[in-house]
Amino acid sequence: MRLEEQGGTITREWCVEQDRGDPLGHFRDAFLIPDGLIYLDGNSLGAMANAAPAHVAHVVEREWGGDLIRSWNSAGWFDLPVTLGDMLAPLIGADAGEVIVTDSVSVNLFKLLWAAADMRPGRRRIILEGSNFPTDNYVAQGVAKARGLEVVLRERHEIADAIDADTLAICITHVHYKTGHINDMAALTAKAHEAGALAIWDLCHSAGAMPVDLNGCGVDLAVGCTYKYLNGGPGSPGFLFVAKRHLGAARQPITGWWGHDAPFAFDPGYTPAPDIRQFLTGTQPIVSLSLTGVGLELMRAADMTQLRAKSVALTETFIALVEQRCGRHGFALASPRDAAERGSQVSFTHANGYEIMRALIDRGVIGDFRAPDIVRFGFTPLYVRHADVWDAVDVLADVMDSGAWRDPRYAEREAVT
The missing domain is CATH 3.90.1150.10 (Aspartate Aminotransferase, domain 1)
Structure with a gap:
C-alpha cells in the first residue's frame, strides 16, 4: 500500500x-548495525560493511605482513586509485578512465579549480553557492588568492544569472549538505557552457544516494567522497572526475611522482601522465583505499x-x-x-x-x-x-x-x- x-x-x-x-x-x-541503534547519519559517515574487518585483516596480515613490498604488483596496490575509479564511474554516470580515487575532497577540489583556471585563461570569476559546505568555498578562496581570481558567492536561485563572460567556472554542490536541496546539474552546466565557462560539481551528498549522470549532463570536472553513501570508512579517500575531452589539457598543480608519465623512470623533470593518473600526487594510503572497495562492491550490486x-x-x-x-x-x-x-x-x-x-x-x-x-x-x-x-x-x-x-x-x- x-x-x-x-x-x-x-x-x-x-x-x-x-x-x-x-x-x-x-x-x-x-552491514553492521548495532542492536538497538537506528542509524540515520549515513550522509555523514556510512555504516560498516560486515566484510570490512576480514578485508582489512587480509590487506594488513597477508598483503602487507606476508607479501610486503611485493604487493605493489601482486595485489594491485599501485593501480588501486584507477581500479577503484573504474568501479565508481558507473555510479556517477562516468566512463572508465575518467575517475580516480585519491586524496581528500578538499585537495582534489584544489587540483580541479587550479586546472580550470589554466583552461580558461583571462577569466577571473569562480561562482559558488554561498551557503554550500564551507570547505568548497575555503578552497576556492585559496586558489583565488594564489591566482589573482575572484570568488563570487550566490545562493542557488541566483547562480544562473551570475554566470557571465568573465566566469571561468561554476563550482556547485549537487545536493546541499544542510537542506538536501538538489541543484539542477544539467541546466546549470548548460548555462555555464553557454558562457564558455567550465562546470565543476561536488557529489559528496549524491554519489551512492541517487542517480548521477555526469556525462549525460556534460559536466567537465567533479569531486566527491567515499565515506558517506559509498560506505568506504571514516576518512576514506575522495575521488575526482575529469571528462575525457579534457584529459591532457587539464593540468593539476601538485605535481608529485605518482602523477608522472613514468614514475619509476625517476626522471629529474616532471612529465605529466596523459590520462587520469596525472591527477595523482604522492604515494597512496593503501589500507584505506582497499577498504573503499568493499563499499563500492556493495553499491555496484544495487x-x-x-x-x-x-x-x-x-x-x-x-x-x-x-x-x-x-x-x-x-x-x-x-x-x-x-x-x-x-x-x-x-x-x-x-x-x-x-x-x-x-x-x-x-x-x-x-x-x-x-x-x-x-x-x-x-x-x-x-x-x-x-x-x-x-x-x-x-x-x-x-x-x-x-x-x-x-x-x-x-x-x-x-x-x-
Whole structure:
C-alpha cells in the first residue's frame, strides 16, 4: 500500500509491510548495525560493511605482513586509485578512465579549480553557492588568492544569472549538505557552457544516494567522497572526475611522482601522465583505499532506480510522521517538500535543535546537527528500513513530549556536532 493510500495516517504495521516488499531489503544484512541503534547519519559517515574487518585483516596480515613490498604488483596496490575509479564511474554516470580515487575532497577540489583556471585563461570569476559546505568555498578562496581570481558567492536561485563572460567556472554542490536541496546539474552546466565557462560539481551528498549522470549532463570536472553513501570508512579517500575531452589539457598543480608519465623512470623533470593518473600526487594510503572497495562492491550490486525510489519513500514517510506526531513542537521543514528536489536526507529547523539531537543520540537514534538550528537525518536505502523511520519518530515524539531534551547536559557543545 502506498503512502497516499493511508489517508494521512501512517502506522508501524504499514511501515513493516513496506519492508517486507523491499527489493533492497537483503542489503541490510551486509552491514553492521548495532542492536538497538537506528542509524540515520549515513550522509555523514556510512555504516560498516560486515566484510570490512576480514578485508582489512587480509590487506594488513597477508598483503602487507606476508607479501610486503611485493604487493605493489601482486595485489594491485599501485593501480588501486584507477581500479577503484573504474568501479565508481558507473555510479556517477562516468566512463572508465575518467575517475580516480585519491586524496581528500578538499585537495582534489584544489587540483580541479587550479586546472580550470589554466583552461580558461583571462577569466577571473569562480561562482559558488554561498551557503554550500564551507570547505568548497575555503578552497576556492585559496586558489583565488594564489591566482589573482575572484570568488563570487550566490545562493542557488541566483547562480544562473551570475554566470557571465568573465566566469571561468561554476563550482556547485549537487545536493546541499544542510537542506538536501538538489541543484539542477544539467541546466546549470548548460548555462555555464553557454558562457564558455567550465562546470565543476561536488557529489559528496549524491554519489551512492541517487542517480548521477555526469556525462549525460556534460559536466567537465567533479569531486566527491567515499565515506558517506559509498560506505568506504571514516576518512576514506575522495575521488575526482575529469571528462575525457579534457584529459591532457587539464593540468593539476601538485605535481608529485605518482602523477608522472613514468614514475619509476625517476626522471629529474616532471612529465605529466596523459590520462587520469596525472591527477595523482604522492604515494597512496593503501589500507584505506582497499577498504573503499568493499563499499563500492556493495553499491555496484544495487539497482540505482530501486535505490532512489526507496530513498524517496523513506524521506516522505519521515516527513509525514514528524509532522503528524511532532508538529506542535516547533519543527519547520528545511528540506524541499517535493521529493524530486530533495536528496536522501531530511532536515528540520528548531531553536533547540542541538539539545534535541543530543537527546536522540542518547536514546539510540543517530542523526546530526548543523548550525545554527538544523537537525539532519540521512536515509541510506541499503540499510535503513521503514520500521526504522517509524521507531525514530517514536523516540523523537517522546523526547519532545517529555521535555527530555531540556536536560542541561545536552546544552554542552561537543567538538563534533
